[in-house]
Amino acid sequence: MVAGLLDEAAAIADFRRELLAWYRAHRRQLAWRQTRDPYLIWISEIMLQQTRVDQMDAYFARFVQAFPTVHDLAAASEDQVLKAWEGLGYYARARNLHRAAREVAARGGQLPDTYEGLLALPGVGPYTAAAVSSIAFDRDHPVLDGNVTRVLCRLLRLEADPRQAAVKAALIAAGEQLLEPGQAGDFNQAMMELGARVCTPARPRCGECPVARHCRALAELDDPARLPRKAPRKPRPHYQVAAGLIWKGDLLLIAQRPSEGLLGGLWEFPGGKQEAGETLEQCLAREIREELAIEIAVDECLAQVEHGFTHFSITLHAFRARYLSGEPQTLGCAAWRWVDPSELGQYAFSRADLQVIEELGFLSTGDNS
Ligand code: SF4
Structure with a gap:
């Protein structure tokens, strides 16, 4: 000894x-x-x-x-x-x-x-x-x-x-x-x-x-x-999240998260967590209404990204969507902007959204066709 x-x-x-x-x-x-x-x-x-x-x-x-x-x-x-x-x-x-x-x-x-x-x-x-x-x-x-x-x-x-x-x-x-x-x-x-x-x-x-x-x-x-003694890991919950690449002509809508809380102050393609009984498309339309008070039409899913946080993980489904009506309001976000896709690099995004931007490389050229 x-x-x-x-x-x-x-x-x-x-x-x-x-x-x-x-x-x-x-x-x-x-x-x-x-x-x-x-x-x-x-x-x-x-x-x-x-x-x-x-x-x-x-x-x-x-x-x-x-x-x-x-x-x-x-x-x-x-x-x-x-x-x-x-x-x-x-x-x-x-x-x-x-x-x-x-x-x-x-x-x-x-x-x-x-x-x-x-x-x-x-x-x-x-x-x-x-x-x-x-x-x-x-x-x-x-x-x-x-x-x-x-x-x-x-x-x-x-x-x-x-x-x-x-x-x-x-x-x-x-x-x-x-x-x-x-x-x-x-x-x-x-x-x-x-x-x-x-x-x-x-x-x-x-x-x-x-x-x-x-x-x-x-x-x-x-x-x-x-050693050291490890406690058994708790299973992390997994969520399905829908996000919208919402086009108005050649411009894309981005929203800034509230400054406190998870990913506070970062910009994102707006959206949120799927609730029981709704499709991802319904989830996205609801979240956009609740967060920004606008109506959109949801088209096809363009990308899916897996991402882990400390206490949970998500699958982020990024949909193409079209703006229909309403003036955006900051109901559930700190700010919003219509931006040319070439300007996305000027904003700080979360890793999951950066992966979407990377996967949809066409964004940097402004080609939304
Ligand atoms: S590596 Fe760690 S466990 Fe091994 S002898 Fe050194 S202090 Fe001890």
């Missing part, structure tokens, strides 16, 4: 040295790890909340090119921010980032340099506050994301469910004990990197692990991947 890592100061010192040496020799060259600019570190940590590192490069580059400083971000419109965030999902992150940038800019443009100061900003939770305060300002706060949770549960052989508040608190306390004072930035990044590249969810590469000799799960369990 491996002696409890947290019980011996010498073991903790060895652990830190071995982990940091491995990290400094093997860390990936990521654009947002090459900077000490707190603003850029903050942007990257907000993006990393729900985006995989290997998918983030292009999004990060595009966003910071659009808004190189906190003042540029604060001065932008919400539409511009959502457009630069387009494709990353979880758009509340972008809206909160924008709000927080305005707060920071109004106070002179310096990001708070403490955990508590960061935590007070919109969209900044304990993970982001710990990550930014340690990486940008070397404050001694351990991060606890999914990767670090997994590593700690295995190292310490924690069998309890890490989503429980008491277990989370125990993990943070363990992180505080293990953290190398004054080197929290590198330490936190090393723990996250270890979880992402070595101590992976299904098949940890224990043979390559720089801290294997401290690991209780490796020493005591047949399969360290049994």
Whole structure:
């Protein structure tokens, strides 16, 4: 049996040295790890909340090119921010980032340099506050994301469910004990990197692990991947959604979703969820009446797109439709516009609608025949 890592100061010192040496020799060259600019570190940590590192490069580059400083971000419109965030999902992150940038800019443009100061900003939770305060300002706060949770549960052989508040608190306390004072930035990044590249969810590469000799799960369990304990997954409901490509002559109708809630502030081809007993065509006509107070004729289905959200999934059926009568009103949307298809690229759409736009490539030429 491996002696409890947290019980011996010498073991903790060895652990830190071995982990940091491995990290400094093997860390990936990521654009947002090459900077000490707190603003850029903050942007990257907000993006990393729900985006995989290997998918983030292009999004990060595009966003910071659009808004190189906190003042540029604060001065932008919400539409511009959502457009630069387009494709990353979880758009509340972008809206909160924008709000927080305005707060920071109004106070002179310096990001708070403490955990508590960061935590007070919109969209900044304990993970982001710990990550930014340690990486940008070397404050001694351990991060606890999914990767670090997994590593700690295995190292310490924690069998309890890490989503429980008491277990989370125990993990943070363990992180505080293990953290190398004054080197929290590198330490936190090393723990996250270890979880992402070595101590992976299904098949940890224990043979390559720089801290294997401290690991209780490796020493005591047949399969360290049994930890952390996972709750059985709840089935996600699936919905059928109809959306209309509603033409009035050469122009298409698009609507902006209300600013709060799912996909808030994004533009879309209007429509909604099918209800029991109605066809998709009936659903679309009803939704358009309820959302925009206009009448349409629904023609054929042009595209079907599957899309998953955190708690449910959808099949989006995109129909060709013709405007018949009525002046659009913002009953269930924040705004609406008749646009030439060539202008669609100026608006921020959800991933599902972007897929429709891509599948119906003719939109970019304005050919609606
Ligand atoms: S020895 Fe294996 S299970 Fe333990 S921390 Fe390293 S990779 Fe993870």
